[in-house]
Amino acid sequence: MPALEVRDLSKSFPGVKALEGVGFAAYAGEVHTLLGENGAGKSTLLKTVFGVQRPDSGEILVDGKPVSFTEPSDAMAVGIAMVHQELSLVSEVTAIQNLVLGRERRRLGVIDWREARRRATAALERLRFDAPIDVPVSRLSVAQQQLVELARAISTDARIIIMDEPTASLTSAESERLFEVIEDLRSAGTAVIYVSHRLKEVLDLSDRVTALRDGCLVGTKRRSEIASEDDLVQMMVGRELAALGVSGSGAEPGEEGLRVEGVSVPGVVDDVSFAVRRGEVVGLAGMVGAGRTELARAVIGADRRSSGEVYVQGERVRIKRPGDAIAAGIALLTEDRKHQGLALDMTTASNVTLMDPPGRGGLLSRRRQKAVATEALKPLNTKMQVDKPVRTLSGGNQQKVVLARWLRTESNVFIFDEPTRGIDVGAKGEIHAIMRGLADAGKAVLMISSDLPEVLAMSDRVLVMRRGRVVAELDRDEATEESVVRHAAAE
Numbered sequence: 013m014p015a016l017e018v019r020d021l022s023k024s025f026p027g028v029k030a031l032e033g034v035g036f037a038a039y040a041g042e043v044h045t046l047l048g049e050n051g052a053g054k055s056t057l058l059k060t061v062f063g064v065q066r067p068d069s070g071e072i073l074v075d076g077k078p079v080s081f082t083e084p085s086d087a088m089a090v091g092i093a094m095v096h097q098e099l100s101l102v103s104e105v106t107a108i109q110n111l112v113l114g115r116e117r118r119r120l121g122v123i124d125w126r127e128a129r130r131r132a133t134a135a136l137e138r139l140r141f142d143a144p145i146d147v148p149v150s151r152l153s154v155a156q157q158q159l160v161e162l163a164r165a166i167s168t169d170a171r172i173i174i175m176d177e178p179t180a181s182l183t184s185a186e187s188e189r190l191f192e193v194i195e196d197l198r199s200a201g202t203a204v205i206y207v208s209h210r211l212k213e214v215l216d217l218s219d220r221v222t223a224l225r226d227g228c229l230v231g232t233k234r235r236s237e238i239a240s241e242d243d244l245v246q247m248m249v250g251r252e253l254a255a256l257g258v259s260g261s262g263a264e265p266g267e268e269g270l271r272v273e274g275v276s277v278p279g280v281v282d283d284v285s286f287a288v289r290r291g292e293v294v295g296l297a298g299m300v301g302a303g304r305t306e307l308a309r310a311v312i313g314a315d316r317r318s319s320g321e322v323y324v325q326g327e328r329v330r331i332k333r334p335g336d337a338i339a340a341g342i343a344l345l346t347e348d349r350k351h352q353g354l355a356l357d358m359t360t361a362s363n364v365t366l367m368d369p370p371g372r373g374g375l376l377s378r379r380r381q382k383a384v385a386t387e388a389l390k391p392l393n394t395k396m397q398v399d400k401p402v403r404t405l406s407g408g409n410q411q412k413v414v415l416a417r418w419l420r421t422e423s424n425v426f427i428f429d430e431p432t433r434g435i436d437v438g439a440k441g442e443i444h445a446i447m448r449g450l451a452d453a454g455k456a457v458l459m460i461s462s463d464l465p466e467v468l469a470m471s472d473r474v475l476v477m478r479r480g481r482v483v484a485e486l487d488r489d490e491a492t493e494e495s496v497v498r499h500a501a502a503e
Contacts, residue, residue, distance in 0.1 A: 014039050015172050018037070018071075019073070020035055020069070020070045021034045021035065021057065021071075021072070022069045023053075023056055023060055023067050028397075028400075030053050030056040031060070031227045032228050033070075033229065034053065034057060034224065034227070034229045036229070036232060038203040040201045040202070040203050042219040043219050044205050044219065044221075045205075045207065046207050046221075046222050046224065047214065047221055047223045047247060049437075051405075052225055052227065053224045053226075054176070054207050055406060058207070061092070062084055062087045062092060063083050063084045063085070066081075074090050085114070091170050091172055093165040093166075093173045094173070095162055095164075095165045096176055097180070097207070099158065100161065101149050101157055101164075104148050106145060106146050106148060106149065107144075107149055107152070108128055108132040108145050111135060111167055112131060112132060113164075116128065132163070132167070133145070134167075138163070138166065138193055139159050140189050141156070141159050143156045143159075154347050154348050154430075155182055155186070155462065156301065158178065158180070158181045159182070159186065162193075171202060171203065172202070173197065173202055173203070173205070177207055178190060181430065181433060183500075184462075185299060187213075209435060209437055210463070211245070211437060215241065219234070220235065223247035233247070248436070248437070248438075264291075265290060265472065266289055266290035266291050267289065267325070268290070268323070269288055270287065270288045270425045270456045270458065271286075271287040271322070272284060272307075272320065273285045273320060273321045275321075275322075276317060276318045277310045277480075280303045281303045281310055282479070283481065286485070288425070288456040288457070293448065293458075294456075294459070294471060295470060295471030295474045295491075296460045296474075296475050297464065297475070297496050299500050302478055303477055303479070303480040304477050308344060308429055308458075309344075311342070312331065312342055312344045313333045313334050313335075313336050324341055324342065324424065325341075341422065341423045342423060342427065343426045345427065345431055346414070347430040349410050349414050353410075355402070356401070360400060361381040361385035363413050364381075364384065364385035364416050365381045365385060365417075367420075367421065388417070391442075391446065392415065392446075393439070408435045408439055411431070411432075411435055415431070415446070425456045425458070426450055426455055427458045431447065432444075432463065440466075444469075444470055464493055467491075467496070468496070472487075473485060473487055473491075476499040477500070
């Protein structure tokens with residue numbers, strides 16, 4: 013008997029059929045992976061299973077018994093936990109408080125915070141979490157917040173755990189530790205429902221794989237029936253895809269597009285200097301907490317730096333706030349699109365044109381917004397209704413909206429922070445091609461990524477950060493997984 017079974021599930025939103033007649037079953041002691049492109053319906057399916065959204069029709073069964081969820085607490089009550097693709101932590105409270113939220117134990121009517129700390133510490137230690145646990149989680153990096161979210165799920169002793177893109181923000185080392193925890197869960201009889209766009213993970217972890225396409229079920233296969241990543245791609249998109257990475261034009265990079273000298277942010281970035289030349293992609297690698305995102309934010313003025321200078325095309329620029337960076341020709345595709353890259357209640361068209369100068373009466377006409385947005389999204393090979401709120405899009409399509417906005421600017425320097433986080437395998441190749449196209453057009457491209465194969469495939473040079481400092485610079489021929497990890501993890 014399946015631990016969880018979904019039968020003939022359907023769900024629609026205004027103008028969109030998100031799911032149509034979808035079904036699958038997950039058994040105790042197995043990892044069952046859901047596969048599909050962005051917009052295939054994976055996240056919607058998981059949200060209906062967890063009670064975040066109610067299906068229009070269909071049936072959900074736990075241990076063979078039909079259940080009906082009106083909210084996540086109903087799903088949790090029958091032993092289901094979920095790690096969301098978009099973080100669902102309460103940003104104003106600590107990691108400890110987030111881990112026990114809704115499950116606080118009391119003594120004489122008062123929350124037992126000593127017991128809460130013990131439980132939270134034990135869960136976080138399983139993931140080798142080494143960040144502060146007594147500060148608001150808003151002060152943690154996205155990757156550290158992802159670890160807190162994971163720890164919260166595994167600390168519930170749930171019998172069914174849903175993981176939606178859990179490694180999207182994690183480095184290779186953190187991902188490997190998560191895989192060890194998943195193996196422990198499988199051995200203990202937990203049913204793990206897993207979503208990932210990283211095909212190697214799917215092959216390594218899965219007992220069975222179910223593919224969705226355009227909201228419909230493609231089919232389910234056992235791992236023994238899947239010979240390679242190509243088989244997964246065929247299930248997911250019905251076509252073959254180009255290999256990861258886009259080779260450069262072979263031209264010699266030009267003059268410096270971006271130069272950073274002696275940038276420091278107390279406690280997170282320590283005297284960092286580097287340069288990115290026009291026509292090259294420089295990868296910035298490192299472990300969670302190394303300071304990569306904090307460095308990017310300091311460069312564009314989002315975080316105050318205590319020292320350091322920034323030069324664009326050889327000219328020193330004064331950057332006190334992000335608007336100064338934009339004016340200087342620097343674009344940053346932030347790692348946290350939901351909170352820092354998008355106005356979620358505005359339409360896709362409004363988000364794409366957010367930085368456009370106003371038209372008559374101080375506003376762009378809706379017709380003009382829609383035309384501009386539709387044209388801007390064409391290179392990203394995506395189908396979406398630009399007049400719908402951007403919050404209704406999948407995570408991958410939201411990322412494409414942010415990218416489309418920045419591609420319309422006159423920037424000469426592009427900083428991509430986790431550009432393919434939550435992006436499906438087909439769109440990933442398209443994003444890589446756009447990044448390489450920018451470099452070939454003479455732009456300076458700095459790419460921060462926790463996906464080490466992506467860093468190696470895309471970069472002309474690789475900078476490695478550890479504990480707030482750049483500790484190595486590797487040419488393409490020198491950069492291997494072993495050399496990067498050795499520098500990133502050395503004591």
